[in-house]
């Protein structure tokens with residue numbers, strides 16, 4: 001358990017670790033490429049450790065130094081692991097590596113921890129079957145563990161049924177160029193977390209693979225192609241940066257995050273304009289993105305389908321605003337590392353914030369941070385619960401974060417960097 005120290009009048013410049021989402025995409029593109037890639041500024045964390053270990057088990061040679069990783073691409077020739085691929089609670093890797101494993105020849109079992117075994121993957125299973133993959137959810141739950149009897153991808157046309165994760169679509173796109181024939185994908189239902197699909201397309205393009213895309217992302221076509229190895233720099237993680245921008249909003253003062261660029265591949269940078277709508281001032285320069293606040297904030301109404309990972313951060317900021325903040329179109333928060341829609345409502349309630357929970361939205365009744373009090377916060381083994389609720393502790397004395405080591409999933413030295421704020 002860690003007790004957060006209050007702080008005010010912040011004046012800090014910090015850097016954040018590499019983007020978790022870009023690191024995992026670049027790792028896969030580099031692993032499937034011909035030749036050696038050099039990744040600069042990748043994220044070293046529990047999740048990327050799971051990804052790297054699994055890729056090694058699939059035959060990729062990876063050297064992971066502190067700031068530079070070397071990846072010897074397989075040209076798409078994927079091996080069969082001698083053991084199960086265990087991916088913890090890494091949703092991105094579980095979804096992406098399922099498709100990568102299908103490129104090999106032989107049986108592969110994909111598994112994760114107890115929570116990952118409750119996180120759905122059925123739409124991806126269905127779509128891969130349409131490309132000729134023999135794959136099943138071993139317990140018939142539509143979740144891991146999965147068995148794949150891999151024999152490559154036929155390509156041709158498949159349908160991705162409606163689902164609540166964009167990771168299914170990103171996963172299919174990443175392997176589509178390795179199919180035996182041109183691969184076509186028809187997508188049913190609303191795509192939540194859309195900027196992550198755009199990120200996938202950008203990383204694919206940067207590694208030399210183009211995709212034909214319908215403007216609304218309802219259809220895709222990918223010709224057989226090879227990824228090109230390259231040297232590639234990874235942006236700082238915008239979701240991780242959100243806690244520091246939010247810190248300025250809640251505690252007052254200014255915080256600059258120096259290594260999240262503008263423009264960025266990450267949709268979560270759109271969190272910053274939301275803070276501006278709430279009353280913060282925002283500057284973007286070569287030195288990074290700065291958020292400045294006098295601590296006076298107003299509630300807003302916002303659809304956050306496109307940026308689920310920063311919903312807990314915004315909800316915490318909203319607790320210190322005057323008036324209601326309504327965050328809608330966020331049903332997908334219920335299938336993350338924890339049920340974040342419920343967890344945020346419960347934990348903010350513990351410090352005295354009134355929050356209404358609905359199936360796919362929440363309403364936070366802010367009263368400018370008045371009458372809030374300390375509490376022991378449960379984090380449900382969910383890094384984003386821990387990091388977002390910590391921000392409240394900058395203003396409310398006595399906030400204790402339990403299970404604080406869960407930040408290792410995406411931001412191992414979060415607590416040291418957070419302590420630098422005060």
Ligand SMILES: O=C(O)C1=C[C@@H](OP(=O)(O)O)[C@@H](O)[C@H](O)C1
Pocket residue numbers: 020021022092164165166167170192193196308309332
């Ligand atoms: O593709 C990605 O890198 C991610 C997509 C999002 O998930 P969903 O598409 O399941 O919402 C996001 O929550 C996750 O942290 C990372």
Ligand SMILES: C=C(OP(=O)(O)O)C(=O)O
Pocket residue numbers: 089090091092093309336337384410
């Ligand atoms: C949802 C997240 O990750 P994943 O889906 O990769 O487990 C996250 O990092 O907030």
